[in-house]
Amino acid sequence: MKQTELKQEVYDLNPSYNKFINVIADTQENLSLICFLGAGTSISQGYKNWNGYVQDLIQYWKSHLQDIINKDTLHQKVRAADLKSLDWLNEKSGFDNKRKVDLVHHLIREYSKPKEENKKVWDTIYHKHVNDFEKLYFLETDPINSANDTIDQLLCLSALFITTNYDDQIEKSFRKFFHSEPNTLNDINELKKRKLTDRSIFHLHGTPKRQDVLLVSSSNSYNKLYSNNEYKKKIIEQIEEQKSTVLMFVGSSLQEEEILNLFNFNSPKLQKFALMQYRPDMGSDQAQLVHDYYKTERDIDIIWYGKQYNDLPNFLAILNQDVQEQLKARNAFVPAEAILNDIKSANYSALDEHITRAIKNNENFVDQCFANNLDEKAVEILLGNESFVNKLLYGYRFINFFKEVNKLYDKLSNSTITKLIKIIEQMPGIQGEYSIVQILSKYSEVLNSKQKLNYLLKNASKFLFRAYNPSLLSNTAERNLWLLCNLAKPNSFFSLLNILNDGDNKKIVFRMSSNELHKLLSILNKDKFMHYANFNEIIDDERYHALFLLIKEKRLLYYHRFPVYFYQNKLIQRFLINLKLKNELPESISVNKLIKNIDYSDKLLGKETNQFVKKYSNKHYKNNFYIDGWGPVEISDVPDKPFFEVTPLNTEEAVESLILNLTKIINNKPTIDGKSMQGQQNALIITLNNKKEWDNFATNNILLLSKLINDTTLLKNYNFVINKMFLEGLKFNYIKDDLLNNYLAMIFNDPNFALGYSNREILDFIVKSRKVSQRKLLYDYLFNQIFPNKLNFHSDAIQGMIVVSGFLLIVISTQKLMNTIL
Structure with missing residues (x-):
């Protein structure tokens, strides 16, 4: 059928087709599509259906049981009775396919039994051979048709690909299109350590690339996967973390209850679609019945892709074309x-x-x-x-x-x-958005004055903090709010003093209400440590210096006379004492109230209080009774020390002991005698990361690195040590590509962390490495797991991209361009 004819047929069969295109176009803009690929996507290449696979599996083992036998196995010959049992299983048993596979695996396990009872050896032999047929058939044998137009068309979409197929045809198409290795998860167990990202390939039922892979084909393996709530929870977590909004089934008959139940979780944001063949034996009534059932009972919208199985790749080509047209129209x-x-x-x-x-x-x-x-x-x-x-x-x-x-x-x-x-x-927060402050003020009018102030401090502060023109605020209450916001926390790169003395801001008088004054004093009370400082240290904090000058210049006022509780605040007392001693105290401030509310027994009121008491109070204390609680002192440089001594890793037990100690001290705070995490990391590097230790104990150093990088908490807390040891290990050629690959996989679980300053040196080293294999590992992660629109542009990840030899920026830009093109 010509593409134009198929397109018309698709429109006729699917009244909601345009809505479907809009939904898929949305996913291409926010990378939120999941494509679930069933067996139907591989049948065109000559792979057999489920029944054919199980028949061939049984036939294979009829002639390959002898492959399991070796000098250490209990069985030294194949028994004719077992071959007869396999024939019976294939032709007359009446068991379903999953149970047939269970029985085949049972027979393989019997032939794997060692002469001497040893479960570990038994398991090793079994796992070595149990997936021999699948490895040969799905990975090592070329399919009848090498091309897979369905998968090729699907890869034109930005999506996370989940498949129950054992073959690696998605990976092959990926390499053909992108000339790089995809981020492939070979079974459900890899989901514990790895993250799903756009264009990841996740083999839900496994693929036989490793001996210990969980290949889901038997009743036993189905139960392991689908009866484990932790597996389902992990899948749901990753789908939600990926912010996926659409799940599209392709090549699936939607008849496996386990699959349908796996994706049947409460997520109002996840829309589900299934591309299905409008079979020749269907009429409109039957099609409507199927459509209504899946929509009502499974919340899946059926999209009919055509009346022939071979229409599927052509439908996907039309889909891609329509999606691109939609995106172009949106971007016009x-x-x-x-x-x-x-x-x-x-x-x-x-x-x-x-x-x-x-x-x-x-x-x-x-x-x-x-x-x-x-x-x-x-x-x-x-x-x-x-x-x-x-x-x-x-x-x-x-x-x-x-x-x-x-x-x-x-x-x-x-x-x-x-x-x-x-x-x-x-x-x-957006500095200076005063219209928003006024909107919030109007909204909070229904609250009492105290509630309104608390509401505005909570919600309007982010628009007033570091805002430069408080004179533009419309009333006294809003200007008082501005002052409270900017006194509440330190203002880096912002001079509160300069702002208050700039232009029309000089004219502002902050006349406080009772609630506002209480809030001001509560802000001052939060920093009790500062109450007892040397006065020069106090006004060294620009917030307190500004408040000191506002009082001096009569720009901080109360709607009547300042109340008693104003004079009871220790920081206010320090301000007023110093102003009085300089004869700069405003007339509106009562010296008598100040004198009456000072706690004269408090020795840490500052040295200047000695002069004040002598001059204005009848209290009699010995000379120089009052002192500064703290102030400038000479502090000698104390080198950072470790919490515990680090010794060479001469045994595996030493590695285990070190890991245990490193875990214990993660939350330790620096001690007064100079022990700190920095000191511990320095000790690790000095003791372990030198040529002598690598030459003598490389195996144990590598074991230490493996344990550190496979524990997320240890990885992030000892990132500095890990990177330094990786640099030395790579320089001395002790670290192989598989450990480097594992390390990159772990850090790129969090792209912002991976591209942060702390990893710049190691990434720069890999970029400049003479070993192509090392550079390729890094480039694959950059292409497959870094997307600019998902990076935190307020983190150092962006600077990390730019700095590492200038190369990462090129890679990211290339990736972004490819996303646009595809």
């Missing part, structure tokens, strides 16, 4: 005039579409279109637009939008206000 340029016209003409459906496209294209004129143009309905539409809301939640500035919302606030519906406030509360 939207002029500012279109958005302005939508708003002015109240064409809200067009506004919704145009905003989505403009946001996805990162057009910088969107917010300009809102200035003096929005009405309450347009605000409602924008707050319901997922793309626009996501931009808000990522912290993009839309100053004009919030200005217009602030003006329209009283006209907005309750539901719109609720949605607006929920978004604002979840937004990250």
Whole structure:
């Protein structure tokens, strides 16, 4: 059938086809598609169905039982009775396929039995041979047809590929297209240590690449996989962590209950589709019955791909073409005039579409279109637009939008206000968004004054912290809020003093209410250590220096006279004592109240208190009674010391003991005598990481590294030591590629960690390595597991990408380009 004819047939069979295309296009933008590949994707290459596989398995073992026999096995010859039993099993037993495989495996285990009773030896022989047929048939024998158009078309989609097939045809197609190794998980057990990422290949039922793989084919192995809730929990966790929203079954008959139940978990965000053949023996009534059953009972939408099995790859080609057309349309340029016209003409459906496209294209004129143009309905539409809301939640500035919302606030519906406030509360901090502060202030009017202040401190502080123009705030309460926010925590790269003395900010007077003054004093009380410092140390903290000057310049006031509890705060007392001694105390401050509220028995009130008491108080203490609790002192450099001594790793027991000790001290804090984690790491490097130790105890050093990197907690806490030992081990050629591969797999579970500063040296070394195999391992992880849109751009991962020989940035850019093309 021609592609145009098939396309028309698909439209006729699937009234919701366009909606399906929209959903798949969404997954290509946010990398959220899972493709589940069943046996139907490999049949076109000549692989047999389940019945044929089991028949061939039994036939294989009729002529290969002797392969198990060796000088150490109990059986030294094949018994004719066993061959007869295999014939019976194949032809007359009546058992289902899973039970037949159980019986074959039982026979293999019998022939694996050693002469001397030893379970470990028995298991070794059994695992060496149990998957011999599968390895030969699915991996070592070329299929009848080498090409697999279905899989080739599926790989054009960005997706996580889960398959129950034992063969490696997905991997072969991946290598052909991308010229690199895919991130392949060979069975369910690898899910414990590895992470699923976009274009990962996960063999749910195993693939016989290793002897100990869990190959799911018998009743026993099915029970191991599907009766283990931990396995199901791990799969669900990884799917949710990947933020997958769509599961698409391809080549699956949807008749395996175990598979259907595995993916039958409560996730309102996960939509499920299945591509199925509209069989020749079906009529519209039968098709509707099947469609309704799977939708109602299994929450799976059926998409009919055609009436012939061979239509599947052609359907996928049409699907890919339609998805690309949809993505192009979404990314088409939207002029500012279109958005302005939508708003002015109240064409809200067009506004919704145009905003989505403009946001996805990162057009910088969107917010300009809102200035003096929005009405309450347009605000409602924008707050319901997922793309626009996501931009808000990522912290993009839309100053004009919030200005217009602030003006329209009283006209907005309750539901719109609720949605607006929920978004604002979840937004990250944006300095100087004063319209948002005013919106929150209006929203909190229904609260009493104390509740309102607490609400605004919790939700508005992120817009006021480090904001440069408090004079632009509309009222005293908002300016007081600004001051409280910026006194509450240290302000790196921000001069509170300079801001308060800049331009119109100089004119601001902070006249506090009772609640605001209580909050100010509670902020000061949190830092009790500072109350007893040398006064120069106190005002060295710019927050306290600013507060000191505000009091001095009569810019910190109370709505009446300052209450008694103001004079009882020790830090305030220190400010007032110093001002009085310099004759700079404002007249509004009562010296008598200060004198009455000082605790004169507190010796740590600072040296200056001696002069104050002598001059203004009738209290009589010996000279120089008052001292500074702390201040500048000479501190000698004390080298970091380890918590315990490190000795050479001359035995495996020494490695186990070291791991135990390293685990115990992870949460230790530095001690007064100089012991610290840094000292411990230095001791490890000095003792273990030198040419002599590598020459004498390389095996144990490698054992130590294996244990450290396979424990996530140890890996991150001793990352510095691990990297230094890897560098030396690679330089001395003691570390082989399999250990390096294991290490890269573990660190790339968290791309932000992998590309962080702490790993830069080791990655740089690998990039410059003369060994192609080492460089290839790294490049494969970069291509398969690093996606810029999933990196934390506020972490040092981005700098790590740029710095490592300039090469990682090229790799990431190439990956991004490939995603766009594909």
